[in-house]
Amino acid sequence: MDYNIHMNKNIQGFTLIELIVTMAVVSIVLLTGIPALNDMTNNNRLVAQINSIAGSVALARSEAIKTGTVVTVCASSDSNTCNVTTWKSGWIVFTDVDKDAVFDSGVDKKIQIQDALNGGTTLTLSGNDSSSGGIYQFLPDGSSRDRDISGSTVGTFTLCPPAGTLTATQQKVKAKAININFIGRASRAEDNDNNNIVENSANPPVDISC
Numbered sequence: 091m092d093y094n095i096h097m098n099k100n101i102q103g104f105t106l107i108e109l110i111v112t113m114a115v116v117s118i119v120l121l122t123g124i125p126a127l128n129d130m131t132n133n134n135r136l137v138a139q140i141n142s143i144a145g146s147v148a149l150a151r152s153e154a155i156k157t158g159t160v161v162t163v164c165a166s167s168d169s170n171t172c173n174v175t176t177w178k179s180g181w182i183v184f185t186d187v188d189k190d191a192v193f194d195s196g197v198d199k200k201i202q203i204q205d206a207l208n209g210g211t212t213l214t215l216s217g218n219d220s221s222s223g224g225i226y227q228f229l230p231d232g233s234s235r236d237r238d239i240s241g242s243t244v245g246t247f248t249l250c251p252p253a254g255t256l257t258a259t260q261q262k263v264k265a266k267a268i269n270i271n272f273i274g275r276a277s278r279a280e281d282n283d284n285n286n287i288v289e290n291s292a293n294p295p296v297d298i299s300c
Contacts, residue, residue, distance in 0.1 A: 136264070139207050139249055140267070140268060153183070160235065162193075162226070163182075177247070180204050184199060211250060216290060226270070245269075246267055250300035
């Protein structure tokens with residue numbers, strides 16, 4: 091009997107107050123931690139996606155120089171044709187012997203296929219002629235090709251996060267961009283005027299628009 095009484099006295103648990111305090115602390119941690127985690131996840135997604143288009147552009151330029159032919163990068167929703175201007179639908183990279191931005195099976199060589207982007211982001215191409223927002227080409231010397239064949243051109247790939255609860259300004263601040271210069275080299279867009287918004291490759295450069 092004495093043994094059982096001794097054991098019961100050493101049985102311990104949480105009091106109601108302790109449970110309430112613990113739950114309150116956990117709630118605070120979740121409320122402050124989840125938004126930060128979501129923001130980090132979304133930013134990492136944007137970085138990965140802008141790296142994808144930057145890698146494709148660099149690959150296209152490299153292959154144009156190596157193969158001595160025009161290489162086309164174009165938005166594509168079917169992984170086979172340049173059928174859209176919405177780059178978030180995906181894109182393809184291929185040698186383009188006749189420079190017409192059409193993949194000719196048996197003549198052209200498909201170099202890369204990129205699936206559609208997820209997460210609700212948008213990817214647009216500005217510059218390089220207003221009528222060719224879904225196409226970018228590189229000449230055998232590595233320079234970027236103007237779609238009206240008048241000469242080389244500059245362009246900017248802009249990746250914007252989904253609007254959601256973000257304001258237009260917040261979208262611009264979080265956006266990523268790649269600028270391509272006249273000789274075809276790509277570089278990350280930078281905030282040169284310290285307003286927290288990256289700038290495109292226009293002359294003079296202006297803040298990117300989402």
